Amino acid sequence: MSSTHTHSKKSQSLTKNQKIVLNLLQNSGEALKAYSILDSLKKEGLKSPLQIYRALDKLVELGKIHKIESRNSFIVCNNSNCASNTVFAICERCGNVKEIKNSDLSEGVKELVKKNRMNVTRYNLEFFVLCKSCKTN
Amino acid sequence: MSSTHTHSKKSQSLTKNQKIVLNLLQNSGEALKAYSILDSLKKEGLKSPLQIYRALDKLVELGKIHKIESRNSFIVCNNSNCASNTVFAICERCGNVKEIKNSDLSEGVKELVKKNRMNVTRYNLEFFVLCKSCKTN
DNA sequence: CACCTTTATGTTATATTATTACATATGTAA
């Protein structure tokens, strides 16, 4: 035993199911739905929706993934740290989702927040677009 | 007979069910869920989810109402014409939803769109806030 | 270590949200 140096770093504290779900989302690179994730993970032993939703909830809470609200799907965070302020471009034709850095938006958002005296915790912006691939077809 | 003067104005072309649903949303003034709308309209003779969803779909399409994606609820449009570009403040504590004019946002959005070379059809921005009433309690 | 608390897991059942499929009716235009 000796060095059972409990690597209890906060940063790698994902549990088994959380790791499995995160891996799938990372490897897929696209937005996935909960029940499609469940299907894909039957072989890993996960067999109930709740196992998926619990992992997803936690990963969202940790900022590792985001939920695409208008599509009930989930995608890995593309940025280092969104602080849960998210911007997506969602293709209306093929459903492709791409996360966008929100830096350019901050000024406009700040003004809007100030003018409306809002106590903003976070925000989520969804652009509905025709993606490059769909535009050329 | 005689004057069956078909009042076929495009502007008032809502159908019976569409009018009933829109009226309820207008009178309530708050965001409502489809099945709660259904419950409220049992007395008007609407009895299946599909009757509600069809009316809601059409009203959204016409821009009369909006869907709050993160809450699966619907609210009357608060502006004259959003062109389906919507901004909401959603209280995380009580669920209250308020539509916000998006004029101040346009510059930041335009830049973001330009920088990412997006072909944007429309957008939806959801601010998660602590509303005034909840802040004081 | 023993003890307690918190967090995660497994499992079943159920709630909530939304659509498919098909038959009928109504509105609009040539």
Added chain:
DNA sequence: TTACATATGTAATAATATAACATAAAGGTG
């Protein structure tokens, strides 16, 4: 009239998400 598009009614079912409860693992305190 005929044709076509749009709206309605109704039943069944699909897709998304949570409640409830039992058990297990992880973490902190003394």
